[in-house]
Amino acid sequence: MGSDAPKWASEPCIMGIDEAGRGPVLGPMVYGCLYCAASYQKTLPSLNFADSKTLKEEKREEIFESLKSDGSIGWAVDVIDPKELSAKMLKKNKINLNEISHDSAIGLVARVLGMGVLLTEVYVDTVGDAEKYNIKLSERFPGVKFIVSKKADSLYPVVSGASIVAKVTRDRALHDWVLEETVENMHRNFGSGYPGDPETKAWLKHHTHSIFGFPTLVRFSWGTCSPYFKDMVEVLWESDKLGEEESSSCGKRQLKLSSLGFTGCKRRSEEVESSSKGRCMFFQSRKLEQMTHF
């Protein structure tokens, strides 16, 4: 998604990057960028960009349509699926949201440069520590000057523009979302997706499943989900247990597991592992064991 490199792209260009949907417990997170020739910069304020959050939805849509038809402006988006957010944040080696955000912004810069746009200055709303983020970006793209700051979306029109691109894309993605799950009684009144939104809360509550948790629209890694998990069937992962071992609180839980006869997991427990003494190496290394109880 986005536009191809126009003629003015060989002039020195500026770009703004902003995100939408970082906080919500459901739906995609969208990174958007907007770029134009540095010489066009002074025209930007006349387009009435403002931080997307301060604008009404219709106004944002209207501005998005007008900037799409503006030949002096280019834009691109990176839509990160909630499934991908959950998966990355719940990997064995967890990737946190800041890292995912940084990677997405880096991806946009690389994509726009790759299109042949001569970026000289890039304005970014900060994620985490601004200075560290700036170093990370500058090291990756030595030819580009990065301006990383808090509230960049209200300070720089080019970032305000990017925030509109991101916000409108996120809203449309959520509006048109097709639930992957084929269960009856599901509906699409998600609300805003923000954890505090009563509509979102009601939707979450209505869409819990004791085994599967939630539809994949939901970001399972969000703290907002934790209270719901308490009422669901417990699921234990090897990767979680490794983490627990580090904090040395695993003993009890594993004992409980092995007494319940969950074979896949009980082998993790040292106590059971040691009972394989005398078992041939061939069987040990394949985790094969003669069953006398079932």
Place this chain on the structure above:
Amino acid sequence: MEREGGSSDGFQNGILGNIDLRPRESVLDLTGQIHHLPCCIKHDGPSSVSHYFKPKKTGIEVEVLTIEEACFRGRKLQGTTISLPDGYSGLVLGKKKNPGKRKASEISEANLNCWEIGAKFQSITYWNHDSLPSQDDTFLRCFHWFAVANALHKPITDDDLASYISSSKVKLMGE
């Protein structure tokens, strides 16, 4: 299943029980629907699996294994479907619900611990969390046992014996 902690008797003899492997009319074929997940789900019972669990082919192949992708509770899973070798079947056993009326004297552990086939399957999909399936996975390496079991337990035929004898003769003559 019950055994007193101190008694070593039950452990040595195993638990008495029997499995009825006779084919029954109501045996379901679950081929293509058996999934082995890298986690413990503390639940035993039916669930609307196909409505939530949607494996997809990735088009990736690793060491002749066709890789599929799915997710469960937010985790990304990578898996592969393997056929069970010829001559082998996967069985889902269930406890016999009604072992029939018996005299009190006949009620023993063995009679109460009766199992029968509930379903069969000829393939199984196993899933890894965050790592591509590979021939080094313990799960696949378990299949090595079939070859070893054959070598150890397969009855020796007259032909086997004849060819063994002739080959050792050749060896002797060679020496």
